[in-house]
Amino acid sequence: MSNGSEAAEVLERIGAERALGMYTKLVEIRRFEERIHFLFLEGNVPGTVHQYIGQEACAVGVCSALSEGDVIASTHRPHGHAIARGLPMRSIAAELYGRATGTARGKGGSMHLGDLSKGMLPAIATVGDNIPIVAGVALAFRLRHEPRVAVSFFGDGAANEGAFHEGLNCAAVYNLPAVFVCENNLYGASTSIQKVVKVENIADRAASYGMRSDIGDGMDVFDVYERASNAIGAARGNGGPTLLELKTFRYSGHSRRDPNNYMAKEEKSYWKARDPIALCEAALSKCGFLKPKLAAEIQASVAKEVDEAIEFALQSPFPEEQELYDGLYTSIEVPR
Numbered sequence: 001m002s003n004g005s006e007a008a009e010v011l012e013r014i015g016a017e018r019a020l021g022m023y024t025k026l027v028e029i030r031r032f033e034e035r036i037h038f039l040f041l042e043g044n045v046p047g048t049v050h051q052y053i054g055q056e057a058c059a060v061g062v063c064s065a066l067s068e069g070d071v072i073a074s075t076h077r078p079h080g081h082a083i084a085r086g087l088p089m090r091s092i093a094a095e096l097y098g099r100a101t102g103t104a105r106g107k108g109g110s111m112h113l114g115d116l117s118k119g120m121l122p123a124i125a126t127v128g129d130n131i132p133i134v135a136g137v138a139l140a141f142r143l144r145h146e147p148r149v150a151v152s153f154f155g156d157g158a159a160n161e162g163a164f165h166e167g168l169n170c171a172a173v174y175n176l177p178a179v180f181v182c183e184n185n186l187y188g189a190s191t192s193i194q195k196v197v198k199v200e201n202i203a204d205r206a207a208s209y210g211m212r213s214d215i216g217d218g219m220d221v222f223d224v225y226e227r228a229s230n231a232i233g234a235a236r237g238n239g240g241p242t243l244l245e246l247k248t249f250r251y252s253g254h255s256r257r258d259p260n261n262y263m264a265k266e267e268k269s270y271w272k273a274r275d276p277i278a279l280c281e282a283a284l285s286k287c288g289f290l291k292p293k294l295a296a297e298i299q300a301s302v303a304k305e306v307d308e309a310i311e312f313a314l315q316s317p318f319p320e321e322q323e324l325y326d327g328l329y330t331s332i333e334v335p336r
């Protein structure tokens with residue numbers, strides 16, 4: 001948000017309840033990810049995890065602007081999107097632990113979180129590959145005359161994949177109700193964006209598809225919310241898709257196995273000084289929506305929710321051996 005009076009106006013429009021809900025979601029993602037960090041180091045979470053700390057405002061700002069029937073698709077870094085979209089934290093934790101109570105009955109793990117009943121496709125970890133799928137979902141909404149919007153979340157690295165070009169071009173040509181959210185955290189694994197992208201903004205690429213674009217502050221949840229609301233509103237109103245680039249930063253390594261020694265100290269401290277939770281707290285306090293007592297209550301209730309989610313996961317059974325192949329093949333007879 002560029003200046004104080006504009007920020008106050010935006011918060012007035014959003015209202016206390018929704019704004020505090022967004023703050024709570026930011027805290028939920030942060031506390032969940034912090035716990036997962038330690039649990040992973042204890043060796044109990046199978047595979048690896050790609051953590052979302054630092055990028056919380058992107059998922060929360062966009063998902064807060066969605067309606068119930070809308071659908072999102074995520075990537076190898078889906079914990080924040082899943083929490084922001086309203087998947088129960090306990091089912092997310094159980095999935096990370098490979099338990100039968102998880103979102104994919106424990107057979108997907110961290111990189112395949114999703115629940116269609118909550119409007120989230122199972123996350124797709126192949127970089128860029130949810131982009132054309134989201135175009136397809138949006139096409140289905142269009143063909144069925146349903147006023148629903150499909151949202152793709154992806155990283156800066158995905159914008160160099162062929163799937164990005166195909167998906168955006170298709171969505172633009174058919175004027176589909178989709179929003180393509182590029183979370184530009186400046187790195188694809190250990191590769192700096194400066195080494196692999198010549199244009200200043202990934203959003204600039206929208207021009208080559210004849211698509212609307214916008215650039216938001218991915219550390220400011222209210223800025224993201226405003227811009228996402230515009231893009232989602234346009235998509236729902238038959239105004240076509242938008243490429244929304246959010247400038248953001250991940251605090252941790254690419255995955256939990258990455259020591260993250262390729263980012264300069266100054267770069268990390270620059271972004272941490274614009275921490276999304278601190279920015280949100282400051283804005284909410286300034287306009288009187290958040291007092292220290294309420295902040296402490298929210299923090300305590302989130303800490304309890306995280307504890308309960310982890311406990312639920314640990315108490316849950318592993319899937320039965322005979323379920324191993326369930327869900328791999330359709331039981332529908334396909335005519336040949």
Ligand SMILES: Cc1ncc(C[n+]2csc(CCOP(=O)(O)OP(=O)(O)O)c2C)c(N)n1
Nearest residue numbers: 077125126127155156157158185187188189
């Ligand atoms: C097609 C493909 N190539 C490589 C990988 C391995 N890989 C997983 S995540 C990643 C980096 C992705 O960077 P970005 O799109 O910027 O997302 P971020 O990790 O920053 O959220 C790579 C190379 C993959 N999963 N899929």
Ligand SMILES: [Mg+2]
Nearest residue numbers: 155156187188
């Ligand atoms: Mg990236």
